Amino acid sequence: MSTATVESRPYHHGDLSRALIEAARKILETDGPAALSLRAVAREAGVSPAAPYHHFKDKAELLDAVAHEGWHELDAALSKARGENNAARDQMTNLGVAYVCFARDNPALYRVMYDCSRDRDALPDQLKDDGAYCQVRDTIGENSGGRATEIDLELATIAAWCAGHGLAEMISFKQFAPLKDLLGGEEAFLRAVFEHLGMFAKVIDQDPA
Template sequence: MPTKDRYHHGDLREELLRASLRLIETEGLTAVSLRRVAREAGVSPGAPYHHFTDRAALLAALSARGFEQLGAQMISARDQAANPREALIGMGVGYVRFARDNPAYFRLMFRPELYEADKHPDASSAGDAAYAVLEAAIAEATSTDALPSEDIDTLAVALWSLAHGLASLTVDGKLELRSAQMGTTAAELSDRVTRLFTEMINSRRPEA
């Protein structure tokens, strides 16, 4: 379908988001401007302003989309797990896999200026919703005695920090390099590290 016809059917916003993501993937975040995105999408320089007030609004919308996809991937990993503890391990590995498969989204999503609830409520809400998936999984793990139940909030932050650290190393190419030196893959190493971490947490359980 010709480009102008797609836009007449209300697809311009999606096309602008896709163009922004392509720019980030190929040239980096600094390449994104409303004028440049309009040119990439094949529309007039003023067209993006019908959907986004400025560059930050465009990037915040893209960030929200990334968090929605991350949340969906974590839910999928949770639902496929055999038990609550394996769900947490699978979600950690899924978090890393998302970063590996979507580095442009990952580099964008956690920029602090896009996470301000008063300025970009959709991005903030999407990020909170993704984190809530992890919190719910931890609550289930502790309720079934798969993990110790003391200080659940800290445990959630610890698991998030672990997954995010592994994801950042993956995006930077460091985890792939280290895993190759260890004779394994980045995905397998992520699984082993997350599993080791949950075992260490579980070992803190007071003896009866």
């Protein structure tokens, strides 16, 4: 109930673009990024290797579409984390933890997202207009006691984003395993790291706990 369009290959297939994207995501989850070839995607969707070229000019363009979905889902994950609101620094830590957990739970998708960004030397513009990036900025803004300039806000957001991404890329590294155990699990480890960043100290009200 999942592989290809087994049921009597329709004439023109209906919606190949969507089917290709879903096939790509399935391969990503199942076999990882290394197994994600255009030919494999076409195979999984039940079409010939050349068929995708009528919907995407490139392999890269297909991956872009997959990445686009990924950014949307990351956005949703951060929204959810922001819904459960705590105060100031905790709220930022929660956001960071949610970000890294998304990357940990969708490693292949996360990799595709950033591979696409690297290839164009930029994060997708959508992020800055109403996406995950501005959720971080808004959260920082809401918690800065009004004493944050526009530039400080931007810099703090960049700092937060970079820290989150760096941790996201390393969270599964085996060297951290002993520390995770020591601190009582992966999420506790994440919180501890984020707190050691002394994150956004310049912008967010500090409670000297």
